Amino acid sequence: MRIGIIGAGAMAAALGRGWAAAGHEVRIGARSADAARALAAEINGHAATVGAAIAFADAVLLAVPVSALTELLGAHGDDLAGKVVIDCTNAFLPDESAPDGVPAFVLSENAVAERIATAAPKAHVVKAFNLLAAEVWAGTDRVFDGVRLAVPICGDDATSVQKVARLAEDLALQPFTAGGLHRARYLEATSVFTVGLWFGGLDARAMLPPLSAAFAVADA
């Protein structure tokens, strides 16, 4: 697949490297040509302007801060028409009202993925890869306690969701098709909640039993 990545930071590097290694054609489009060139060289991709990376791509990863989206989509929203747009963004703010000693975050904005879809109405926006740190996506550990790491994916266009699912599989991850784009806000909330737990030293994974024990079984 032809993948355009907007941004040249941690997420661009983590996902772009894996996709390039899996045989995809990756173009890095960043506002700094030097940064785009440096990352492209590092991951075996090609550098481009933001506009050229979008024009080239079948799928575009938005790997920029949420604060950059208004400007980016204002300039390029129409260029995203017909493309799969992968939104991995998180809108975190420190939770100023958390009790002392409890590290926590809140969302600075709800439903970022839906905002992207409104600003680029002809794009096929898919939320994915926002739950975990770039270091995890960049790493090679994929199976923990016998369970393959999963990527929940929300989007309205089934074909686009399937394409992103294959991109997850290309990183040796397990895609979870998780419903329409209106549910992406829950992924965004899940991320802000679990990251707070992790920062506090609490293993978020321990909150959830395996599927086999997730529902009460009626007494015989």
Ligand SMILES: NC(=O)c1ccc[n+]([C@@H]2O[C@H](COP(=O)([O-])OP(=O)(O)OC[C@H]3O[C@@H](n4cnc5c(N)ncnc54)[C@H](OP(=O)(O)O)[C@@H]3O)[C@@H](O)[C@H]2O)c1
């Ligand atoms: N890092 C993680 O672990 C992680 C995990 C999950 C989700 N995310 C989300 O993924 C997104 C990217 O995170 P990141 O960690 O990769 O960020 P990062 O390392 O800070 O890189 C951000 C990239 O966006 C570019 N950028 C910033 N403002 C811009 C603007 N106004 N217009 C165009 N480009 C702009 C930066 O360019 P300059 O260098 O020129 O500023 C940089 O290339 C964020 O929304 C973040 O919440 C991150």
